[in-house]
Amino acid sequence: MSLSSDEYKKMGEKAVPKTKSIRNLTGAFLIGGAICALGQFILNFYLDLGLSTPFAGTACSITLVGISALLTGFGVYDKIAKFGGGGTLVPITGFANAVVSPAMEFKSEGFILGLGVKIFTIAGPVIVYGILASVIYGIIYWIMGLL
Amino acid sequence: MEYLKAFAVGGLICCIGQILIDRTKLTPARILVGFVVSGVILSALGLYEPLAEFAGAGATVPLSGFGHTLAKGVRASVADNGILGAFTGGLSATAGGITAAIVFGFIAALLFDPKDK
Numbered sequence: 179m180s181l182s183s184d185e186y187k188k189m190g191e192k193a194v195p196k197t198k199s200i201r202n203l204t205g206a207f208l209i210g211g212a213i214c215a216l217g218q219f220i221l222n223f224y225l226d227l228g229l230s231t232p233f234a235g236t237a238c239s240i241t242l243v244g245i246s247a248l249l250t251g252f253g254v255y256d257k258i259a260k261f262g263g264g265g266t267l268v269p270i271t272g273f274a275n276a277v278v279s280p281a282m283e284f285k286s287e288g289f290i291l292g293l294g295v296k297i298f299t300i301a302g303p304v305i306v307y308g309i310l311a312s313v314i315y316g317i318i319y320w321i322m323g324l325l
Numbered sequence: 326m327e328y329l330k331a332f333a334v335g336g337l338i339c340c341i342g343q344i345l346i347d348r349t350k351l352t353p354a355r356i357l358v359g360f361v362v363s364g365v366i367l368s369a370l371g372l373y374e375p376l377a378e379f380a381g382a383g384a385t386v387p388l389s390g391f392g393h394t395l396a397k398g399v400r401a402s403v404a405d406n407g408i409l410g411a412f413t414g415g416l417s418a419t420a421g422g423i424t425a426a427i428v429f430g431f432i433a434a435l436l437f438d439p440k441d442k
Contacts (some may be wrong), residue, residue, distance in 0.1 A: 199347050206343035207336035210387070214335025215328045217382035223326075235385060235394070236421035240385065245423060247429035253440035255372035260370065264342030267353055268360060269386045270422060273335070277426040281434035285386070297430050300354045305423065307358045308395050309415055316399035316411025319369075323403070 187230055202263050209262030213269045239270055246271035257304040276300035326417060334376070334383035357388050364392020394418050 181189070219239050224234035249255040255275050259266040266272050277297055284296035298305075338366055339396040345356050373393040377384040398418025404409030416423070 180346050192344075202343050202347055203340050208340025211332035211336030211383075212343075213387045215332040215378075217335075217386035218331035221382050221385075232418070238382065238385075239422035240425040242383055243425040247426075247433040250385040251433040251437035257441070262339075264346050264356075265336070265351045267346070268339045268342035268355065268388055270388060270391060272353075273357060273388055273391070274426050274429065276357070277406075277430040278433045279439075281430040282437055283439045285438075287433045288386045293431070293434050295332035297427065297434075300357060301415040301426060302422075303354050304357045304361050304391075308361040308365065308392055308419075311362045311392070312412050313417035315365055315369045315396055316414060317331075317408070318401050319400060320403045320408045320411055 205261045205282045206265035208265065208267075209258060210265030210268060213265065213271055215243075219268070242269070242271050243274040246274035247278045249281070250275045273301065273304065330380050331383035331386075334380035335386055336383075338383070338387040338389060354423075360388040361395070364389035365396045366392075368393040368396035373380040391419060391422065 219236055220240040221234055224237045225231070227234075229237060246255060249258070249271075255266065255271070258281075259272075259275070266275070278298070279295050280296040280299045284292040286292060287296075331397075335425065342356055342360070345351050345359070351359070364373060367376075373384065373389070373396075377390065377393060385393065395415040395418060398416075399414035401412055402409070402414025402417065406413065
């Protein structure tokens with residue numbers, strides 16, 4: 179089979195993103211899955227201690243956030259994220275990482291306008307739109323209860 | 326089996342995030358906002374609770390689970406306190422996670438300096 183260099187280039191462009199995206203998806207699935215399995219283990223631990231389901235869930239979130247903050251501090255979370263991609267972004271540990279990273283980075287610009295402001299760079303929008311969505315839902319739910 | 330379900334469902338939800346990273350120009354902040362708001366909507370439609378019952382932490386650890394917790398908190402609080410609950414339920418239910426992120430974020434920032442990437 180003979181190919182012009184142009185055709186060859188096109189074939190290359192087609193092939194590269196595909197293998198890359200399969201590798202990325204595998205990483206996201208394995209790391210994301212592992213973080214959720216770890217979450218299940220922590221959740222079961224708190225349930226076994228006798229915490230009620232909602233409190234065990236909260237305790238599990240707090241623990242995962244703490245682990246993520248520690249790993250982010252040591253620079254380990256970002257290393258895992260190179261392989262995990264979406265698997266490290268989407269779990270609550272990714273949310274924690276998005277809080278801790280800018281807090282560390284902008285500490286040098288001061289505790290109030292550096293750390294205090296930038297700590298919410300990503301968490302801010304998440305909380306703003308999460309709360310807005312939940313309030314809209316709450317109002318609709320309340321009106322439906324009146325009907 | 327419980328762990329397998331958490332792993333599989335959690336992994337698949339993360340794959341949705343990976344597809345958004347690879348195929349769109351959405352930034353991480355936008356993707357996370359999308360997950361939280363989707364979680365609220367799916368929970369409101371009654372679709373997230375069955376998933377959470379099936380997959381446990383596989384559904385609650387991803388950020389869509391954070392949205393589900395917001396919606397669940399609002400639902401319970403509106404049932405108890407009426408319209409006021411729409412304003413208090415969400416943050417009350419998610420207070421632990423948000424506070425932990427702020428507290429641990431602050432402590433980590435005190436203890437550690439940013440690493441070269």
